[in-house]
Amino acid sequence: MLVLGSTGLTGGAIAARLDAVSDRVEGVRASRSPETVARWRDEGRSAVRLDLDDARTFPAALEGIDRLFVMAGYTVAMTHQAKTITDAAADAGVAHIVHLGIFGDGRSTDPHFAWHELVERYIEGSGVPWTHLHPHMFMENLLSVFALRDGRLVWPAGDKPTGWIAGEDLTSVAAKVLGEGPDAHAGKGYWMSTDVLNGAQAASILSEALGQTITAEIITPENMVQAVSDGLVTPPAFMEGHYALSTLEWLQQTYDGRMDYSAVATTTVEDLLGRPPMHLAEWAGLHRDALLAAETATPSNQPT
Secondary structure (H helix, E strand, O other): OEEOOOOOHHHHHHHHHHHHOOOOOOOEEEEOOHHHHHHHHHOOOOEEEOOOOOHHHHHHHHOOOOEEEEOOOOOOOHHHHHHHHHHHHHHHOOOEEEEEOOOOOOOOOOHHHHHHHHHHHHHHOOOOOEEEEEEOEEHHHHHOOOOOEOOEEEEOOOOOOEEEEOHHHHHHHHHHHHHHOHHHHOOEEEEEOOEEEOHHHHHHHHHHHHOOOOEEEEOOHHHHHHHHHOOOOOOOOOOOHHHHHHHHHHHHHHHHOOOHHHOOOOOHHHHHHOOOOOOHHHHHHHOHHHHHHHHHOOHHHOOO
């Protein structure tokens, strides 16, 4: 099975989880960099070169692949990239596409949510059995976009909450779905939202988990540009401009109530993995050093 995004945090973690069950499945990493592919192969890992902006690389990369994990980059190019890799997967006889999307309702007006929903519907019409993963906001955003600053957590959605999911749970669910395949998971969507918290609630949990006072600095989406300028919020370097502006729309819709439908917790992680999900307190304890390192980093060297 081929894992797109293997050089990133999510795709890399999924590939690593598949390595752990290599007696049952073979995970294949993908990268556009020939040097990265060569390094993985030198390490004894299966790897192929695949450039989502060059469809000519798809046939060789998909040869012999029965399951494909698709995740998009943080750019509007995700639409044509997902379309062309889906076409190639259908032509190559791939038996299952597992797609990483967003926590939407199928009628999203936020641009990047709408892009994901277009991708989902195209995959569903491709003829390839599919499964969609719908995570809520990653707790890992506390290491990048919403990194702590001088003991403060900036929350640009007023008193409104959103759902949170740990990356560890998302990647565990993805690896399980890929490993078990279409017989168990075809045609299903899995919504993942463990905690529903606003900024004040998240700051309180972080204070207890880190053993120091974390203050919530509550602002509104209208103040977000100034917060970025002041270095209180750091857009990730991997997110291009149109996509970044779309995330501001997500904040606006959260603040004004259009995202209220999504302020829910789900039982997906427990249902699929047979164990409790990771809540923010546990996640913060596990990533304590990284959280504190992110707090002291300057915007220019902020981890993403």
